[in-house]
Amino acid sequence: MTEAAWPYPRHIAHRGAGKLAPENTLAAFRHGASFGYRMFEFDVKLSGDGKAVLMHDATLDRTTSGSGRVDALALGELAALDAGSWHGPAFAGEPVPTLAAIARYTQANGFLVNIEIKPVPGAEYRTGAAVALDALSLWKDAAVPPLLSSFSETALEAARLAAPGLPRALLLDRLPPDWLGRLHRLGCVALDANHRELDAAVIGQAHAAGFKVLCYTVNDPARAADLLDWGLDGLITDAVDTIAPDRTGA
Numbered sequence: 001m002t003e004a005a006w007p008y009p010r011h012i013a014h015r016g017a018g019k020l021a022p023e024n025t026l027a028a029f030r031h032g033a034s035f036g037y038r039m040f041e042f043d044v045k046l047s048g049d050g051k052a053v054l055m056h057d058a059t060l061d062r063t064t065s066g067s068g069r070v071d072a073l074a075l076g077e078l079a080a081l082d083a084g085s086w087h088g089p090a091f092a093g094e095p096v097p098t099l100a101a102i103a104r105y106t107q108a109n110g111f112l113v114n115i116e117i118k119p120v121p122g123a124e125y126r127t128g129a130a131v132a133l134d135a136l137s138l139w140k141d142a143a144v145p146p147l148l149s150s151f152s153e154t155a156l157e158a159a160r161l162a163a164p165g166l167p168r169a170l171l172l173d174r175l176p177p178d179w180l181g182r183l184h185r186l187g188c189v190a191l192d193a194n195h196r197e198l199d200a201a202v203i204g205q206a207h208a209a210g211f212k213v214l215c216y217t218v219n220d221p222a223r224a225a226d227l228l229d230w231g232l233d234g235l236i237t238d239a240v241d242t243i244a245p246d247r248t249g250a
């Protein structure tokens with residue numbers, strides 16, 4: 001993906017719409033969209049029967065009516081859970097979305113996506129490969145492909161082998177000395193770093209090496225403005241109500 005071809009907007013809603021609606025649910029996406037966001041980051045892992053679903057944690061306890069590991073349940077069992085009540089009664093009954101449902105919703109509305117591949121422990125390779133293949137198929141008619149990202153280099157490597165044409169970003173909470181080498185080795189198009197690791201020099205270094213730079217999770221408008229002034233290419237935020245996306249969509 002070349003410099004000129006970068007198709008993604010600079011503002012990306014985190015987990016759908018941050019903290020204003022239950023994360024990683026369709027309700028969250030709708031909420032983010034109501035503030036003008038048109039690109040969404042969300043977390044994907046596999047159910048016990050290998051189906052891609054949106055869920056941040058390895059366990060169900062925090063954000064659903066279920067408990068235990070996500071991969072202990074088949075998709076049919078996950079579908080019976082309530083993923084909204086933990087946030088508030090207005091969201092009661094909100095289901096755990098499948099990646100397929102989110103593909104339909106986002107493409108019908110012209111929205112772009114950043115799929116964070118977030119495997120349960122031990123399922124890194126399998127999840128990377130399965131999510132990449134699903135993404136390839138679900139977005140086969142889309143003008144702009146999903147951007148895949150992961151903290152797991154194993155998952156990204158599996159995604160690269162399964163769907164080499166889909167763009168990938170490496171998530172890094174801390175920048176190791178060889179961060180540029182890792183991006184090269186995994187064939188990434190972008191660094192996706194904790195924003196605390198970034199300054200103008202790091203962003204410039206990534207750009208000089210041919211990589212875009214995204215970061216998470218920026219909720220302070222002043223910090224967002226600094227990062228964008230330094231040339232940041234993608235800002236992942238919970239603060240969809242206080243950080244306004246570019247009106248041009250650029």
Ligand code: G3P
Nearest residue numbers: 014041043116149216236
């Ligand atoms: O994709 C960036 C960000 O979502 C990574 O952190 O824990 O919110 O998934 P987390």
Ligand code: MG
Nearest residue numbers: 041042043116
């Ligand atoms: Mg995430």
